[in-house]
Amino acid sequence: MKKEENIIVGISIGDLNGIGGEIVLKTFEDPRILEFCTPVIFASVKVMSFFKNHFKMDMNFNGINHINQMVIGKVNVLNCWKENVSINFGKEDFKIGEYAIKSLESATAALKEGTIDLLVTAPINKHNIQSDKFKFPGHTDYLAQELEGESLMFMITDTLKVGLLTDHVPVSEIANHITPELIEKKISTVYKSLQRDFQISKPKIAVLGINPHTGDNGVIGNEDDTILRPTLAKIKESGKLVYGPYAADSFFGSNNYKNFDAIIASYHDQGLIPFKTLSFGEGVNYTAGLNKVRTSPDHGTAFEIAGKGIANVSSFKEALFSGIQIYKHRLEYDKLVKRV
Numbered sequence: 270m271k272k273e274e275n276i277i278v279g280i281s282i283g284d285l286n287g288i289g290g291e292i293v294l295k296t297f298e299d300p301r302i303l304e305f306c307t308p309v310i311f312a313s314v315k316v317m318s319f320f321k322n323h324f325k326m327d328m329n330f331n332g333i334n335h336i337n338q339m340v341i342g343k344v345n346v347l348n349c350w351k352e353n354v355s356i357n358f359g360k361e362d363f364k365i366g367e368y369a370i371k372s373l374e375s376a377t378a379a380l381k382e383g384t385i386d387l388l389v390t391a392p393i394n395k396h397n398i399q400s401d402k403f404k405f406p407g408h409t410d411y412l413a414q415e416l417e418g419e420s421l422m423f424m425i426t427d428t429l430k431v432g433l434l435t436d437h438v439p440v441s442e443i444a445n446h447i448t449p450e451l452i453e454k455k456i457s458t459v460y461k462s463l464q465r466d467f468q469i470s471k472p473k474i475a476v477l478g479i480n481p482h483t484g485d486n487g488v489i490g491n492e493d494d495t496i497l498r499p500t501l502a503k504i505k506e507s508g509k510l511v512y513g514p515y516a517a518d519s520f521f522g523s524n525n526y527k528n529f530d531a532i533i534a535s536y537h538d539q540g541l542i543p544f545k546t547l548s549f550g551e552g553v554n555y556t557a558g559l560n561k562v563r564t565s566p567d568h569g570t571a572f573e574i575a576g577k578g579i580a581n582v583s584s585f586k587e588a589l590f591s592g593i594q595i596y597k598h599r600l601e602y603d604k605l606v607k608r609v
């Protein structure tokens with residue numbers, strides 16, 4: 270079987286007290302998925318068996334202690350720890366946060382070594398993962414440090430793609446982060462990702478304003494006039510189809526977003542509120558701009574429904590399928606570019 274035909278997908282298990290175990294198992298319960306990808310779940314056979322019994326699922330694991338023991342076409346579970354873990358669905362627990370990080374670090378090491386082709390992450394709790402050794406607000410920030418390239422939080426569906434200038438930044442600090450250099454870097458990353466990862470040869474990108482009504486000529490803030498507009502003018506001169514800034518409040522309601530291949534928002538909630546409102550359950554959080562592919566569902570640990578067997582699996586499945594598609598597009602694009 271050729272490499273492109275069965276992709277090795279690493280899965281970090283996330284917060285064991287959340288819905289991660291359930292959505293991972295629900296995804297790989299269907300054996301047809303194994304025809305085009307081989308999962309390696311970074312956790313332990315003991316916890317995955319606990320989930321399997323709890324959710325009454327009928328499936329088998331190939332338990333391994335080293336990634337080299339992985340078998341193509343099976344659901345591989347790599348033992349990242351040996352001890353029993355006490356799982357209490359819906360409870361925030363710092364000990365459980367440590368297992369989320371063990372899984373993520375082990376999967377990231379495999380991604381860097383190339384023993385897995387891409388990484389799909391189940392949700393973590395941002396509070397209980399914090400420690401003296403791990404001080405990142407999320408996967409995006411951690412992977413930006415571990416991998417090569419310029420990371421970008423890119424929320425994607427087939428028809429809507431929203432990238433962020435600033436992501437896990439407190440509201441009080443947003444304006445200080447938005448510089449001409451940052452805007453140029455993020456737009457360049459979105460542009461390259463649309464070409465290489467999504468096969469859009471001449472992307473059209475819209476940029477949302479920073480202030481309400483893009484500042485109304487300085488009445489409500491001047492960052493749109495002093496930073497954003499001159500930087501966009503410079504980028505447009507280089508030939509990129511970049512438009513804006515657009516007033517963010519009406520941009521989605523007016524359906525203007527449908528005219529663009531991607532939209533760039535200034536900060537987390539400016540982009541993620543419309544994105545999740547329009548596509549919750551189908552959306553994917555893609556960390557673009559890095560030398561490796563990582564995707565994740567568009568939701569978190571959902572503690573209030575954890576363990577109940579009612580978690581919606583569609584976004585996790587979308588994260589898996591989009592990750593595989595992006596990986597394949599990159600192989601095709603890179604072959605094409607080398608040939609030229």
Ligand SMILES: NC(=O)c1ccc[n+]([C@@H]2O[C@H](COP(=O)([O-])OP(=O)(O)OC[C@H]3O[C@@H](n4cnc5c(N)ncnc54)[C@H](O)[C@@H]3O)[C@@H](O)[C@H]2O)c1
Binds near residue numbers: 571573574
């Ligand atoms: N990729 C990630 O690791 C990731 C993403 C988002 C949030 N988080 C973290 O998750 C934790 C909880 O965050 P939150 O409460 O803001 O968001 P959340 O997505 O966990 O929950 C928001 C709402 O959506 C519901 N929901 C979420 N996923 C669902 C699913 N698959 N099926 C059915 N209902 C679902 C929840 O029950 C809740 O009502 C926080 O620590 C947050 O930082 C992690």
Ligand SMILES: N[C@H](C(=O)O)[C@H](O)COP(=O)(O)O
Binds near residue numbers: 410
């Ligand atoms: N902003 C993300 C979302 O709401 O989907 C979430 O915080 C996850 O971030 P990381 O992918 O960096 O963990």
